[in-house]
Amino acid sequence: GAVVSQHPSRVICKSGTSVKIECRSLDFQATTMFWYRQFPKKSLMLMATSNEGSKATYEQGVEKDKFLINHASLTLSTLTVTSAHPEDSSFYICSARDPWLPNTIYFGEGSWLTVV
Amino acid sequence: AQKVTQAQTEISVVEKEDVTLDCVYETRDTTYYLFWYKQPPSGELVFLIRRNSFDEQNEISGRYSWNFQKSTSSFNFTITASQVVDSAVYFCALTLNSGGSNYKLTFGKGTLLTVNP
Helix, strand or coil: CCCEEEECCEEEECCCCCEEEEEEECCCCCCEEEEEEECCCCCEEEEEEEECCCCCEECCCCCCCCEEEEEEECCEEEEEECCCCHHHCEEEEEEEECCCCCCCEEECCCEEEEEC | CCEEECCCCEEEEECCCCEEECCEEECCCCCEEEEEEEECCCCCCEEEEEEECCCCCCEEECCEEEEEEHHHCEEEEEECCCCHHHCEEEEEEEEECCCCCCCCCEECCCEEEEEEC
16 A cells, blocks of 8 residues: 555645645655656656755755745655645655665655646 | 656557667766656556666566666666556656665656557
8 A cells, every 4th residue: 555645636726825735654754755746748856855853955946935845743744835826736746765664765646736 | 966868758559569668877876776667647656666776687577677787877677568557657767875865866757658459
């Protein structure tokens, strides 16, 4: 079964509102989680690294104030898209590394965000 | 910086044909991991294989096989006797084995494989 779970799998929101996506590690404690974004028919681009108990590390070009990441516990990281716009519509997917299994990286099911 | 190149954007084959998906990578590090993921239309990423840079043995898993060649920085993926269910986007990815630091994946652009009946 899934070891990393994302919720919601699909969400539609109105322009200007905020939407939160959750990423949970189910069978292990993840000190580090990653958020990726994928445009249709494109590759996955790393947005940020979520570190439990500290600030996220954002990749160049990713707006920190727009994509808020919180990793308050060892099993949950959240990505909040603030003041969403239609161009934020995308597939967001998280991954988590099991610290006890070297280089084992699990992905969530992904979340489709549509901003109307 | 790392880079993964999947030169084949789209491949179309007829069922039962063999197909090879190419992956070429660039990194200055000597220790790294390579991955292949399958992404069906539903979107989730399905893990297929992980290979570390010190293990150049080729691997076979059912109809899947992987050819890792450090000399050419390639990690190609072959599907034997392809099936319609193999239709998906396939991503090759790389991460550095950087100890306690992040295991960020660098993805190739993906290859869309269509297997026609």
